Amino acid sequence: MTGSATANRASAKREALLSTAQDLFSRQGYRAVGIDTLLAEAGVAKMTLYKQFGSKEELIAAVLERLAGQISSALTARLAHAAGGSQGRILAVFDWLADRVRSPDFHGCLFMKAASEYPEATDRPRQAAETFKAGCRALLEEQCNELGIADPSRLAHQLHLLLEGALVLSFLERDPRAATEAREAAAVLLTAAAHGS
């Protein structure tokens, strides 16, 4: 299938490491979780981690890149089935957001936390976070461009503000309603932009 059996064994351990890391980092933070804790939870030897990733920061970056891929897939799948044209697809993004913050294993945006805990421009986790958020912005702009409005880029930026605000506030207040309020606000901005300004 995807290579030899020994390679599968390797990637199974790799996967265990990534998903355990994602869970622990998500609930406790990056610096708060030590390597040993993570290894015990994943049932993986230390050398395996360092063979696969090289360092803790690289592991974090790998977690973020994997998560970015998952989110991207989930999002494009949603957009494919969304009704209502570009406008409907934009609202579908906020529907996805509402689901995400309601998930029991949502404990804030891992990308933002990574940028907070590894704030240097040269830190790999921060770079992964910037790349992902730029992708989000691009996706929103793509949809806004098809709206045929005056300033699609500005609208995309404003929608992005709502999206990030909802992520942050639903985490801090432990209340997923922030996401549905973001959707409502997005709808207001959409119609306002459509009617010209």
Add this chain to the structure above:
Amino acid sequence: MTGSATANRASAKREALLSTAQDLFSRQGYRAVGIDTLLAEAGVAKMTLYKQFGSKEELIAAVLERLAGQISSALTARLAHAAGGSQGRILAVFDWLADRVRSPDFHGCLFMKAASEYPEATDRPRQAAETFKAGCRALLEEQCNELGIADPSRLAHQLHLLLEGALVLSFLERDPRAATEAREAAAVLLTAAAHGS
């Protein structure tokens, strides 16, 4: 003046600790900065810190409470001089935000970072963050209530989303324009709410 001279000496050290801590935590994160680094930078002995605050987490909470007071003062001063009634006062909040994220020592919202790094409900830094954000929400709702619109609470929540989104994105993208975009979006939401919906 404000007490005996010995008490002033004590509070001078306390202030040095608080402002140095705010600076270091802001730039590097809470867990990334060790006590020893902080003490060396502030020029304060270790025992002074532990006499004044008791623990690192309490110091963090004290930094946040002090910052909350500073922001609250700055904000109410702005609101007092804002023209344009409640609507003008709300936009003045976003003007303040635009100034804040342009400040050279803005490196993301310290409250959000605190909630990220100390996520347990019993952690004092997280509690301080929740208290502050609830105060922000209350301030916005106060202004929205005077607007005489149908659902002032909902508008306040949506404005809060924009505010937090701008804080987060201006940090992550190192681009303060997010705040001015938030102001524009806030204006759109305000007029939409005023015209009924």
Add this chain to the structure above:
DNA sequence: CAGGAATCAGACAGATCGGTCTGTCTCTGC
């Protein structure tokens, strides 16, 4: 079954963590 790659558990290193404690020095208030 034999050969080899990968993982295992865990010791180990060196640094740093938060926090406690001691003893000296300086400054204040009477």
Add this chain to the structure above:
DNA sequence: GCAGAGACAGACCGATCTGTCTGATTCCTG
């Protein structure tokens, strides 16, 4: 000028951190 309070530097504690290394074991392949 003396008693006391507070800050000082720095030793010290046990725990924990990331990362390295070893030697035994497990599992796949041929």
